[in-house]
Amino acid sequence: MRTTRLFVALTALIGAFALPSAPATAQTNMKINISIAQNSHQGVAIDTFAREVEKRTNGRYKIQTFYSGSLGGERESVEAVQLGTQDLTFTSTGPVPNFVPEVAILDIPFLFRDYNHARSTLDGPIGQDLLGKFSSKGIVALAWGENGFRHMTNSKRAVNAPDDVKGLKMRTMENPIHIQAYKAFGIIPTPMAFPEVFTALQQGTVDGQENPLSVITAAKFEQVQKHLSLTGHVYSPALLLMNKAAWDKLFADDKKAFLEAAKEAVKANRARVDDDEKKAVADLRSKGMNVVENVDKAKFQATLGPTYADFGKKFGQDNIDKIRNYK
Ligand code: EAX
Numbered sequence: 001m002r003t004t005r006l007f008v009a010l011t012a013l014i015g016a017f018a019l020p021s022a023p024a025t026a027q028t029n030m031k032i033n034i035s036i037a038q039n040s041h042q043g044v045a046i047d048t049f050a051r052e053v054e055k056r057t058n059g060r061y062k063i064q065t066f067y068s069g070s071l072g073g074e075r076e077s078v079e080a081v082q083l084g085t086q087d088l089t090f091t092s093t094g095p096v097p098n099f100v101p102e103v104a105i106l107d108i109p110f111l112f113r114d115y116n117h118a119r120s121t122l123d124g125p126i127g128q129d130l131l132g133k134f135s136s137k138g139i140v141a142l143a144w145g146e147n148g149f150r151h152m153t154n155s156k157r158a159v160n161a162p163d164d165v166k167g168l169k170m171r172t173m174e175n176p177i178h179i180q181a182y183k184a185f186g187i188i189p190t191p192m193a194f195p196e197v198f199t200a201l202q203q204g205t206v207d208g209q210e211n212p213l214s215v216i217t218a219a220k221f222e223q224v225q226k227h228l229s230l231t232g233h234v235y236s237p238a239l240l241l242m243n244k245a246a247w248d249k250l251f252a253d254d255k256k257a258f259l260e261a262a263k264e265a266v267k268a269n270r271a272r273v274d275d276d277e278k279k280a281v282a283d284l285r286s287k288g289m290n291v292v293e294n295v296d297k298a299k300f301q302a303t304l305g306p307t308y309a310d311f312g313k314k315f316g317q318d319n320i321d322k323i324r325n326y327k
Pocket of ligand 1: 035074091092094147173193194210211215236
């Protein structure tokens with residue numbers, strides 16, 4: 001009797017695993033992280049992703065969320081996802097050209113006119129084509145997210161035009177395109193992982209940094225920076241990345257669930273950026289920052305003549321123009 005029951009149970013179990021769709025039992029845990037605080041446009045992205053994956057896979061996948069660089073900075077995290085020591089990360093594209101060089105074209109200063117231009121480009125064929133470049137590097141790019149238009153802050157002086165940044169030592173992302181362009185602005189770039197930036201600003205290792213309003217507020221940089229200038233000198237995309245081997249193991253239904261969850265994450269992420277953009281300047285002013293809103297952007301752009309020519313050679317002027325003119 002006992003043996004029969006056991007046999008039936010075992011057969012059922014084996015049968016369950018032989019089904020083409022996902023088994024109802026085992027739970028798989030995965031990790032995802034960001035380099036900034038949970039209360040941010042990136043925090044809502046990974047919180048939404050975790051919640052939606054869990055819901056859409058009936059709890060078979062549980063996504064653990066980590067914030068504030070507790071699992072490492074962005075470069076380390078992309079590396080961990082590539083190696084498979086971490087399943088997922090949400091990252092700005094800052095360090096990504098070190099892994100997928102084609103993506104660097106998006107880091108060209110003054111490439112996008114506004115948020116609509118950037119979002120529609122990334123959601124359209126150009127962006128979707130770039131997502132396809134990741135799989136040969138052991139990574140699956142689930143979706144484009146958003147970090148935002150970057151603005152400069154520093155502790156020394158108000159910045160209205162390139163003359164004002166001359167000689168300022170500024171922390172930059174570990175991004176070759178930014179570093180090249182910012183040198184042309186007159187800045188002395190100091191590449192550094194994000195988790196080190198607050199202390200570097202506090203201790204005066206660097207004079208300034210540049211980041212979207214969403215990051216500046218989430219990181220409380222107003223505590224260590226006096227001046228903010230709305231330079232909007234470059235758009236900073238973000239990506240939701242997954243280890244390819246982990247992705248390949250998913251059943252077809254679960255792949256769909258992960259992609260849908262990624263879409264929801266991006267929606268929440270962009271909505272929070274929109275909200276931050278409305279509130280941040282007043283908020284930072286009330287906390288004592290001096291904010292320059294009308295920056296001479298044309299002058300900043302004018303410093304990039306030879307740099308743009310170089311990017312034209314590097315990426316193909318056609319490809320750059322395709323993005324510039326995308327509607
Ligand atoms: O992704 O490193 C940076 O400045 C990024 O913008 C920040 O970590 C948010």
